[in-house]
Amino acid sequence: MGLSCGLIGLPSCGKTTIYNAITAAGASGYGTEMNQAVVNVPDQRINKLVEMYHPRKTVPATLDVVDIPGFKMAQGDGRGSKLLGHIKDVEALLHVVRCFEDGSIPFAYETIDPLRDIETVDLELMAADSTTLQNKLTRLEKKVHANDKDAIRENAHCEKIYAAIQQGIPARKQKLTAQEIASIYECNLVSLKPVLYIANVKSMPDANNRYVNALKQIADAENAEMIIVCGKDEADISQLAPEEQKEFLKDLGLMESSMERLMHAAYKILGLINFFTVGEDEVRAWTCKKGDKAPVAAGKIHKDMEKGFIRLEVIRYEDLIELGSEAAVAKSGKKRMEGREYEVQDGDIVMVLFNK
Numbered sequence: 001m002g003l004s005c006g007l008i009g010l011p012s013c014g015k016t017t018i019y020n021a022i023t024a025a026g027a028s029g030y031g032t033e034m035n036q037a038v039v040n041v042p043d044q045r046i047n048k049l050v051e052m053y054h055p056r057k058t059v060p061a062t063l064d065v066v067d068i069p070g071f072k073m074a075q076g077d078g079r080g081s082k083l084l085g086h087i088k089d090v091e092a093l094l095h096v097v098r099c100f101e102d103g104s105i106p107f108a109y110e111t112i113d114p115l116r117d118i119e120t121v122d123l124e125l126m127a128a129d130s131t132t133l134q135n136k137l138t139r140l141e142k143k144v145h146a147n148d149k150d151a152i153r154e155n156a157h158c159e160k161i162y163a164a165i166q167q168g169i170p171a172r173k174q175k176l177t178a179q180e181i182a183s184i185y186e187c188n189l190v191s192l193k194p195v196l197y198i199a200n201v202k203s204m205p206d207a208n209n210r211y212v213n214a215l216k217q218i219a220d221a222e223n224a225e226m227i228i229v230c231g232k233d234e235a236d237i238s239q240l241a242p243e244e245q246k247e248f249l250k251d252l253g254l255m256e257s258s259m260e261r262l263m264h265a266a267y268k269i270l271g272l273i274n275f276f277t278v279g280e281d282e283v284r285a286w287t288c289k290k291g292d293k294a295p296v297a298a299g300k301i302h303k304d305m306e307k308g309f310i311r312l313e314v315i316r317y318e319d320l321i322e323l324g325s326e327a328a329v330a331k332s333g334k335k336r337m338e339g340r341e342y343e344v345q346d347g348d349i350v351m352v353l354f355n356k
């Protein structure tokens, strides 16, 4: 299972257009339908490894992208809670904000105002979290009365987070401690999910407009990432053959496709890295969190590898490319044996030794 991201934002801000640019799926459902796609994470290293091993199978890392329709319009007709369910399911939110003026393209508001739009969406997320937290507080009541120590602590944390939400501070901006986060873990609060802001602009020369700058300030203030996407143009480009895409992106002044930019930013906000397994059978990229210890990373490959973990044989991608073969890397003394405490690094090529 890859990492899952959900596109959210006000109605008609450009979610489906950007979904198409990212997934090249050509979704046509504007409005109520929900689109979902698994996209390969672009990583040049996989291509190099494939050139070296000519494997029978190549499996890049993947990202699940869900296009969640604008939920403000869905209020009151029973669809709101369903949409929120989709938001609960994803690990990161890709918040699309319209950053261009165009009277001919319908939008929820007459004016363009990133701060207002973000506050509107955050209010929706916080309304959902208020309900979730209230339910949890109700569930805790009995245990608190019975003087259950854990319940008393959890109760205090929930009340503190709830109060801040009532003041309009989304959980992700509350600088919560690890203990507080543990107390609300099962609540899966939507306003706690990491956000990547996507500024949707009409054309790249317009990428420096005041709306984009306003959004940048908002993103910086909450330590979030922002990328600028020209939704319509990039959706059109994504339909072209790969070689042509590069040319057109260059014309737009872009080095990388929106998918590549999005991936880099998403990996950054979520603290993710890729490691690899290689062989004639299969070259494959895996995703884990920065700081994951060797057994946890091995568990991504197979649960048995985590349970029966003995050690990890590691070579670096750069060393393999430079020296040309695993044998050459081993001979140069750059192949390592690592134990349970080792933190897997981006670009590690691993082999797991484990008890079956």
Ligand SMILES: Nc1nc2c(ncn2[C@@H]2O[C@H](COP(=O)(O)OP(=O)(O)OP(=O)(O)O)[C@@H](O)[C@H]2O)c(=O)[nH]1
Pocket (backbone or CB within 6 Å): 009, 010, 011, 012, 013, 014, 015, 016, 017, 018, 030, 031, 032, 068, 069, 070, 071, 102, 105, 106, 200, 201, 202, 229, 230, 231, 232, 233
């Ligand atoms: N010119 C231009 N038009 C855009 C851009 N992005 C979106 N649009 C247009 O804006 C309208 C709404 O875009 P959608 O992608 O459907 O918006 P959405 O956020 O998916 O809307 P809902 O699903 O209804 O919430 C469409 O007519 C798009 O063609 C853009 O970057 N440039």
Ligand SMILES: [Mg+2]
Pocket (backbone or CB within 6 Å): 015, 016, 017, 029, 030, 031, 067, 069, 070
């Ligand atoms: Mg849509």
